[in-house]
Amino acid sequence: MKTTDEDLARQEDDLPAAAFAAEEKRDHHDFGNWPEVAGLAFTLFVTWLIFAFTG
Numbered sequence: 001m002k003t004t005d006e007d008l009a010r011q012e013d014d015l016p017a018a019a020f021a022a023e024e025k026r027d028h029h030d031f032g033n034w035p036e037v038a039g040l041a042f043t044l045f046v047t048w049l050i051f052a053f054t055g
Helices: 005-009 017-027 034-054
Strands: none
Touching: none
16 A cells, blocks of 8 residues: 555544544554553653652
């Protein structure tokens, strides 16, 4: 499948649900929820560091 400029300019909101689901399946990336959980844990850790060392 060749990517065109029109494909690059499309937004996910412009795609029908079936086309979006097919594109997501074709990407073969299903990370689940762990990136959000890891990001939240990291954010809480950095927040704790800020308050721990600035008093």
